[in-house]
Amino acid sequence: DAEITQSPRHKITETGRQVTLACHQTWNHNNMFWYRQDLGHGLRLIHYSYGVQDTNKGEVSDGYSVSRSNTEDLPLTLESAASSQTSVYFCASSENSYQPQHFGDGTRLSIL
Amino acid sequence: SQQGEEDPQALSIQEGENATMNCSYKTSINNLQWYRQNSGRGLVHLILIRSNEREKHSGRLRVTLDTSKKSSSLLITASRAADTASYFCAITTGTASKLTFGTGTRLQVTL
Numbered sequence: 001d002a003e004i005t006q007s008p009r010h011k012i013t014e015t016g017r018q019v020t021l022a023c024h025q026t027w028n029h030n031n032m033f034w035y036r037q038d039l040g041h042g043l044r045l046i047h048y049s050y051g052v053q054d055t056n057k058g059e060v061s062d063g064y065s066v067s068r069s070n071t072e073d074l075p076l077t078l079e080s081a082a083s084s085q086t087s088v089y090f091c092a093s094s095e096n097s098y099q100p101q102h103f104g105d106g107t108r109l110s111i112l
Numbered sequence: 113s114q115q116g117e118e119d120p121q122a123l124s125i126q127e128g129e130n131a132t133m134n135c136s137y138k139t140s141i142n143n144l145q146w147y148r149q150n151s152g153r154g155l156v157h158l159i160l161i162r163s164n165e166r167e168k169h170s171g172r173l174r175v176t177l178d179t180s181k182k183s184s185s186l187l188i189t190a191s192r193a194a195d196t197a198s199y200f201c202a203i204t205t206g207t208a209s210k211l212t213f214g215t216g217t218r219l220q221v222t223l
Contacts, residue, residue, distance in 0.1 A: 031209045042200060042215040043155075050209070058210065090154055097209040098162075100145055103154035 002027040006091050006104035014112055019078040021107050023091030031094045032074040033101065034058075034066060036087040043090065049074055081111045117214050118201060124220040131188040133217040135201030136181075142204040144177055145211065146186050149198045158186075158199075191221045 004025040013019050025032065030051045035043040045058030047066040055066050063085060065077045078085055088108050092101040119134045135144070143162045147155040159175045161168045161184065168175050174187040188195055198218050202211040 033210060035213075040215065043202075043211075043213040045210055045212070048210050059212075092155075094209050097142060097204050097207055098160075100157035100160050101155075101209075101211060103147075103156070105152075105154045 002102075004091060004093055004102050004104045006089075006107050008107060009105065010108045010110075012110045012112065013081055015081055015083060017081050019081050019109065019111075021076045021078075021089055021091075021109070023074050023076065023104060024072055025091075025093040025102070026072065027093055027095070027102060028071060029093035029095050029102075030071065031096065031101075032068070033092045033094075034064070034074065034076045035090045035092065036060065036085075037090060037106070038087050046076065046089075047074075083111050085109065086111045118199070118217045120217060121215070122218045122220070124222065125191055127191060127193055127221055127223050129191055131191050131195070131219055131221070133186045133199050133201075133219070135184045135186070135214055137184075137201075137203050137214075138182065139203075139205055141179070142206060142208075144175075144184050145202045145204075146173075146175060146184075147200045147202060149200065149216070151197075155200065188219075191219075193221050193223055195219060196221045 007022045033048040034046040044060045049068040091104045094101040145160045146158040149155045161177045172189045177184045198216045200216045202213045
């Protein structure tokens with residue numbers, strides 16, 4: 001069965017460090033998304049991609065970057081981690097705007 | 113800013129009762145989707161309703177959409193303890209695939 005996997009599931013790091021969260025999907029979807037989930041805010045879109053070499057900023061993109069070198073992967077990088085980026089991060093993919101998104105199980109990131 | 117807002121924020125019912133959650137949004141939509149999230153897990157898609165549809169059913173789930181009021185409701189009939197989760201509405205606008213989520217409703221179903 002097709003799936004979307006995120007790694008690591010949990011990570012603790014220090015402020016100022018670079019952190020990369022992995023997202024891999026086997027749905028062969030062109031569309032991939034990164035969200036963060038915080039209490040009281042629901043899920044907020046960080047970055048998204050509609051295909052290889054395509055990336056776009058979402059609602060809360062400051063301090064984050066993504067790159068899309070193939071269909072399956074969309075890694076999310078925190079260039080210099082800040083305590084405000086402590087959150088749960090979800091990756092998702094979809095075939096198009098008329099189809100639902102499939103979500104990974106999330107990465108819980110703590111920045112001390 | 114959040115385009116979708118759920119009401120109530122939390123709901124506690126007994127097994128066998130019906131649960132109704134409401135979602136309001138602020139802009140024209142392409143479609144509206146409902147997702148469930150169990151504790152510590154990712155979101156799972158429940159139902160997608162297009163802007164030209166008024167009602168959809170899936171098993172014990174019924175979703176309505178009123179574009180004139182910019183609102184949707186999710187009804188879960190004959191709730192079970194396994195329905196305990198957070199429920200989110202999300203909208204797409206135009207031809208974009210990105211979702212804008214509401215803040216969710218936490219549903220607790222007790223035996």
